[in-house]
Amino acid sequence: MTRKNVWFASLATPVVIAILLLLAGSTSVTANDQPSAANAAVKIDNFVFGPQTVTVPVGTTVTWTNSDDIPHTAVSTDGVFKSKVMDTDEKFSYTFTNAGTYSYYCSIHPKMTGKVVVQ
Amino acid sequence: MPNKKQDRIDQQLQDLTNDGVDRRGFLKCMAWAGTGLVWTMSGGIPVSRAFAKNNSKDAGVAADFSFVQISDSHIGFNKPANPDVTATLQVAINKINAMPRKPDFIIHTGDLSQLSKPSEFDTLDQALKGASAKQIHFVPGEHDMLSDNGDEYLQRFGKGTKGTGYYSFDHKGVHFVGLVNVANLKAGGMGSLGHEQLEWLEDDLKGRSASTPIVLFAHIPLWTIYPDWGWGTDDSEQALSYVKRFGSVTVLNGHIHQIMQKVEGKVSFHTAMSTAFPQPAPGTAPSAGPMKVPADELQRVLGITDVNYVVSGRSLAIVDSPLGDSGSSASGNVGALGVVDSPLG
Secondary structure (H helix, E strand, O other): OOHHHHHHHHHHHHHHHHHHHHHHOOOOOOOOOOOOOOEEEEEEEOOEEEOOEEEEOOOOEEEEEEOOOOOEOOEEOOOOOEOOOEOOOOEEEEEOOOOEEEEEEOOOOOOOEEEEEEO | OOOHHHHHHHHHHHHHOOOOOOHHHOOOOOOOOOOOEEEEEEOOEEEEEEOOOOHHHHHHHHOOEEEEEEOOOOEOOOOOOOOOHHHHHHHHHHHHHOOOOOOOEEEEOOOOEOOOOHHHHHHHHHHHOOOOOOOEEEOOOHHHHOOHHHHHHHHHHOOOOEOOOEEEEEEOOEEEEEOOOEOOOOOOOOEEOOHHHHHHHHHHHOOOOOOOOEEEEEOOOOOOOEHHHOEOEOOHHHHHHOOOOOOOEEEEEOOOOOOEEEEEOOEEEEEOOOOOOOOOOOOOOOOOOOOOOOHHHHHHOOEEEEEEEEOOOOEEEEEEEEOOOOOOOEEEEOOOEEEEEEEOO
16 A cells, blocks of 8 residues: 555566566467466575565466575465475465465565565 | 783783773683684774784683584585585584583584484484583574474474473573574564563573573574674564673574674673584675685684683683684684684684
């Protein structure tokens, strides 16, 4: 609701679309902010979730990949999802079936936080 | 005049610390691994002085007892920063075993393992069985609590502890408290002790004489070093408020894989080197991840910490030693305790 969040979301959207385009392959993705692809990616690099906010349609599977030499987790602040510990190059996926804003963090390094906005 | 050199060092230290701090509470550095540097933090400014070679013997005899702190062994880590962390742990143990005076016990300030795996804990356990000091006191790091709420750690290394693994014990007049600040961490926060543990700590210290030297040890620093990297503990101030009335308080931490020291009144803070891999100085890298150094330099940035306690002055001397063969490279007078950090190499 804050101006800052709106700004983050609008900044993140083109990035998300670019990632979706990369991931989707032959799946068609419309160019008007309403991608129909069902995958999105978050990369963990240098103790940062990137992008920090992903905005995706309902039904999207988000996959986190740990590119650090140190293990990380992605744990929903509200207990909606909780990854196992991801060591280097390990992944975790979760499919978002309900609209909403899902805040999460790394339970090992709680300064690391991120957000999935499901529309 | 065997004490002449020691007197001179004491005088130097007094000069260095001429900052209005109560002298009685400010204790002498009794570093015994003589080839290093004396580090003092005075008003936040680190000062180092070279130690003469012969002091090691005198001070070693003077100490009433000593113990060793090791930290951040990360058994299971196998990336380029150090592909063989078991070998460097062994170097650290060899260094302990080669000490002229056998330490009474070892404190491990957490991150025994990389991924809390039983095999990693087994390897650490086996290696430490070869240490001259048989008594080892542990606190967990965040890497030791990765699965099943730390049950694997607690079953092996936390027998008889309270809650998430905290406890206290007394040794030759010094009260030691092992605290856990890596459990139930909150989103956006740093290390956390939690209400239950804080209550226990207050109760544990209640009724103890203010002249009892206190040593607090925990994995994540109990003072805020660099919040952006989570190098601090959100509720440490409350914990420290319980030790304010004591004349000598020493806080030993790990987690940041490098030596940092600070003195605040009667409280001395000290962090130890890792036995596995170094981490960058705060803010000097994009993240706190493992720092890669040339292989032949690795053991110089890994190490162990000796702490010597002297009853007469109620002082502890802390010596940090590198794992490598250059002997101890820096020693620290951090107020109540003298510390010598020895790099491994």
